Amino acid sequence: MALFNKNAETANVVVPTHIGIIMDGNGRWAKKRMLPRSAGHVAGSENFKTIARHCNKIGVKYLTVYAFSTENWKRPKAEVDGIMNLLRKYLKDSTNFKAENIKLRFIGELSVLPEDIRELIKTAEAESSEATGLTVYMAVNYGGRDEIVHAVKRIAEEVRSGALNIEEITEETVSERLYADCPDPDFIIRPSGEYRLSNFLPWQSAYSEFWYSDVLWPDFSPDDLDKAILDFNKRNRRFGGVKEEKEESE
Ligand code: FPP
Numbered sequence: 001m002a003l004f005n006k007n008a009e010t011a012n013v014v015v016p017t018h019i020g021i022i023m024d025g026n027g028r029w030a031k032k033r034m035l036p037r038s039a040g041h042v043a044g045s046e047n048f049k050t051i052a053r054h055c056n057k058i059g060v061k062y063l064t065v066y067a068f069s070t071e072n073w074k075r076p077k078a079e080v081d082g083i084m085n086l087l088r089k090y091l092k093d094s095t096n097f098k099a100e101n102i103k104l105r106f107i108g109e110l111s112v113l114p115e116d117i118r119e120l121i122k123t124a125e126a127e128s129s130e131a132t133g134l135t136v137y138m139a140v141n142y143g144g145r146d147e148i149v150h151a152v153k154r155i156a157e158e159v160r161s162g163a164l165n166i167e168e169i170t171e172e173t174v175s176e177r178l179y180a181d182c183p184d185p186d187f188i189i190r191p192s193g194e195y196r197l198s199n200f201l202p203w204q205s206a207y208s209e210f211w212y213s214d215v216l217w218p219d220f221s222p223d224d225l226d227k228a229i230l231d232f233n234k235r236n237r238r239f240g241g242v243k244e245e246k247e248e249s250e
Pocket of ligand 1: 023024025026027028029041044045048066067068069072083086087090
């Protein structure tokens with residue numbers, strides 16, 4: 001793995017431009033250690049930082065992480081509050097991203113978040129807007145179907161106002177009205193042994209490669225990410241077309 005870490009080009013490894021991660025398994029990680037679930041989320045948020053740094057180091061351009069879904073409000077209030085507090089803590093410490101040349105962006109229905117968090121998000125996005133390294137999209141109160149409904153409403157409004165003709169609506173029209181301004185994810189990772197997308201980037205993942213692992217998120221290491229990326233390199237992405245077989249020597 002060392003060669004890949006230090007010099008992906010020499011190792012002939014293609015690093016995915018955009019990786020999506022469903023940070024799953026925090027609760028089970030805590031349970032295994034007889035700790036409260038909140039301890040799992042603390043460990044999960046620390047690991048997010050480790051993995052984001054690693055992505056930045058190896059040249060990933062975009063990392064989208066699922067931090068809180070539109071369905072997660074159903075969890076006990078103490079757990080929801082705990083996750084919001086982790087978010088506050090992370091946002092207050094700008095060394096987490098500013099000093100590392102990482103651009104921070106948030107996606108999801110942010111208007112219902114506590115006001116202080118919305119303010120912290122605004123500040124973090126502004127403070128990191130000049131960063132040229134990795135862009136992290138953190139999905140908070142995010143639901144993929146909800147995102148599509150938002151886009152549809154915007155399109156409907158534009159049609160109603162006369163700014164858009166129905167005949168001009170294409171897939172790009174929808175893509176351009178989703179939350180993030182970046183290419184679709186090449187690679188989606190879900191640790192913790194679940195094999196579901198759980199409403200994470202359903203439109204954008206139409207041609208994404210998926211990678212699953214039994215490792216629980218707080219234990220998912222940079223080495224695990226490197227292994228996943230090496231696996232990604234063995235996939236033959238055809239986007240619905242036909243691709244010629246690779247030469248034996250390649
Ligand atoms: C899923 O694991 C995880 C979540 C719903 C929350 C993820 C949140 C974080 C990693 C912290 C976010 C904060 C920052 C600063 C990134 P689970 O609780 O469903 O695990 P389980 O399936 O084992 O119960």
